[in-house]
Amino acid sequence: xAQGHTIPLLYLARLLQQRHVSVTIFTTPxxxxxxxxxxxxTAIPIIELxxxxxxxxxxxxxxxxxxxxxLFLFPQFAKATKLMQPQFEKVLEELRPVISCIISDAFLGxxxxxxxxxxxxRIGFYGMSGFATTMYEILSKQRxxxxxxxxxxxxxxxxxxxxxxxxxxxxxxxxxxEPKGPMVEFMIEQNMAMAKSYGMIVNSFYEIESGYIxxxxxxxxxxxxxxxxxxxxxxxxxxxxxxxxxxxxxxLDEKMKNGEQVLYVAFGTQAEVSEEQLLEIAEGLExxxxxxxxxxxxxxxxxxEGFEKRAKNRGIIVREWVDQMEILRHKSVKGFLSHCGWxxxxxxxxxxxxxxxxxxxxxxxxxxxxxxxxxxxxxxxxPINGSVRxxxxxxxxxxRVRELMEAREGEEIRKKMKKVAEAASGAIRxxxxxxxxxxxxxxxxxxxxx
Ligand code: UDP
Numbered sequence: 220x221a222q223g224h225t226i227p228l229l230y231l232a233r234l235l236q237q238r239h240v241s242v243t244i245f246t247t248p249x250x251x252x253x254x255x256x257x258x259x260x261t262a263i264p265i266i267e268l269x270x271x272x273x274x275x276x277x278x279x280x281x282x283x284x285x286x287x288x289x290l291f292l293f294p295q296f297a298k299a300t301k302l303m304q305p306q307f308e309k310v311l312e313e314l315r316p317v318i319s320c321i322i323s324d325a326f327l328g329x330x331x332x333x334x335x336x337x338x339x340x341r342i343g344f345y346g347m348s349g350f351a352t353t354m355y356e357i358l359s360k361q362r363x364x365x366x367x368x369x370x371x372x373x374x375x376x377x378x379x380x381x382x383x384x385x386x387x388x389x390x391x392x393x394x395x396x397e398p399k400g401p402m403v404e405f406m407i408e409q410n411m412a413m414a415k416s417y418g419m420i421v422n423s424f425y426e427i428e429s430g431y432i433x434x435x436x437x438x439x440x441x442x443x444x445x446x447x448x449x450x451x452x453x454x455x456x457x458x459x460x461x462x463x464x465x466x467x468x469x470x471l472d473e474k475m476k477n478g479e480q481v482l483y484v485a486f487g488t489q490a491e492v493s494e495e496q497l498l499e500i501a502e503g504l505e506x507x508x509x510x511x512x513x514x515x516x517x518x519x520x521x522x523x524e525g526f527e528k529r530a531k532n533r534g535i536i537v538r539e540w541v542d543q544m545e546i547l548r549h550k551s552v553k554g555f556l557s558h559c560g561w562x563x564x565x566x567x568x569x570x571x572x573x574x575x576x577x578x579x580x581x582x583x584x585x586x587x588x589x590x591x592x593x594x595x596x597x598x599x600x601x602p603i604n605g606s607v608r609x610x611x612x613x614x615x616x617x618x619r620v621r622e623l624m625e626a627r628e629g630e631e632i633r634k635k636m637k638k639v640a641e642a643a644s645g646a647i648r649x650x651x652x653x654x655x656x657x658x659x660x661x662x663x664x665x666x667x668x669x
Pocket of ligand 1: 221222223224226486487488489490514539540541542543544559560561562563564566
């Protein structure tokens with residue numbers, strides 16, 4: 220699927236390997252190089268399955284959703300992955316004597332059928348927070364939004380009465396009153412496969428989501444296994460790479476030497492941000508006077524060129540793939556203007572960097588709520604229309620950047636983030652909550668006899 224799904228699964232592979240569990244990765248030829256790069260220094264074998272060609276609307280060579288020309292092609296993409304099932308099962312059958320468990324992306328529900336055929340346990344991975352996963356489940360099963368005609372009218376969540384959400388916190392078609400269409404059918408299929416699975420790994424840690432994880436395990440299923448934040452298992456930068464520091468790293472080092480603080484800006488790999496919105500964010504950053512490092516692969520890059528020139532040495536725009544964890548862990552980085560993809564949120568937590576939440580799509584609006592309202596580790600940037608979804612003006616960006624980087628609000632949030640970051644590293648350390656859950660999982664899977 221997307222990098223945001225793949226990267227944490229690869230970190231999980233490292234964790235399993237550290238527990239002396241042998242891991243084999245199944246992928247496709249186009250995805251293989253980046254997987255090899257992430258798994259550098261490990262002896263984890265990779266098996267490549269051919270990705271089907273000539274599938275309706277999917278350009279040749281596009282083998283993950285980051286590369287899709289439009290997310291409208293997602294249902295066709297998902298269908299294409301399913302065509303790999305016979306190849307997958309053939310290899311699986313050969314490996315059957317040594318396989319105890321399949322861990323697969325939640326959007327590859329067909330792997331559950333393959334696992335069942337061979338009597339192997341399958342564990343699904345959504346890559347969402349426990350909060351978002353639980354809210355989506357409540358919305359689709361209990362439908363508290365059923366009579367709410369306005370997209371912005373708050374409604375209460377059953378069993379979580381202090382929570383009030385709007386339909387705009389969810390993505391279309393799920394935010395619609397009568398969701399239907401290929402995406403809804405696809406999700407129903409995936410959820411049915413997930414319900415039959417042995418468990419569901421949540422890339423989070425119990426200490427920040429206990430209420431939602433406990434609720435899921437009491438009322439929903441399959442059992443949620445909170446094993447995270449997985450970014451803690453990211454390998455350190457290699458010494459050889461240290462000698463070839465990229466431009467952004469040299470720039471950050473210089474800022475650190477001068478005792479200056481930097482705001483990191485990035486909106487992930489999937490969100491399509493309009494030109495108008497990009498310019499408004501640029502204007503807000505310009506007015507805020509903050510130093511910034513903005514990573515973007517937007518197709519409309521040239522419109523930001525004038526802005527970058529005006530910023531002089533106050534900011535840089537980076538167009539290539541970066542090591543986001545390395546940026547967040549850099550001592551000069553004191554804030555993250557983020558779309559709130561769940562990986563970005565957990566990476567910011569691991570690095571102890573407070574967040575300016577500016578969500579665009581998927582479950583990012585719910586993550587933004589978790590960050591700003593539930594955990595108090597960030598500030599929300601709000602659209603002009605008073606809704607949680609919509610166009611954000613430059614003056615709102617300027618105001619929130621100043622609050623986070625210069626004002627008392629920022630100080631408070633920083634303190635809370637420090638505590639949450641400590642809890643995160645405690646969870647994944649030996650004896651911590653995530654460490655114990657992983658240990659139990661390995662024990663259960665290894666002792667399962669067919
Ligand atoms: N990422 C990265 N370098 C980049 C862009 C993205 O390392 O130049 C990583 C980032 O650290 C995160 C993932 O890609 O692990 C993006 O996942 P996230 O859930 O934050 O957002 P998505 O891309 O799924 O919207």
